[in-house]
Amino acid sequence: MASIMNRLLRRNLSTSLRLGVEGPSATAGHDGGMDLWRKLSFFVAFPAVILCAVHTYLREQSHPHEPPEFIPYEHLRKRDKRFPWGDGNKTLFHNPHTNALPSGYEH
The missing domain is CATH 4.10.95.10 (Cytochrome c oxidase, subunit VIa)
Structure with a gap:
């Protein structure tokens, strides 16, 4: 198992050195994915949390507080x-x- 891992790491490292980049993660192309998740966080997740908080607050205000x-x-x-x-x-x-x-x- 360790020999397979070593071969894969060597192959990935040699490919990245041939391409002139500084590591195996630089060839993965994660910039587009990071940008997508950042946009989803700011334009979908945060507004959804705020809308749920406002909805909960308004429902609690209209709820009778009598035992x-x-x-x-x-x-x-x-x-x-x-x-x-x-x-x-x-x-x-x-x-x-x-x-x-x-x-x-x-x-």
Whole structure:
């Protein structure tokens, strides 16, 4: 396997030296591909990201920010033992607007 790799590298190096270039990558012709990807990034990808961000922001603004109705199901929000932080009743990433306690929302 190593001998095949050495032969390929020698052949590629000798071809590039005959052509008067400084390495095997100079003969590959990557300038057109790089230019294509640069144009795609600036004119397709970045505008698409900006459009998605604006769309998400506008949808979030029109979304109602009220929590859903609290229904005290027995199998949800069960506390067999206290959490080791805070008052022991709230989860680690507790949000009072969206996460209900066993007795209901905090407001």
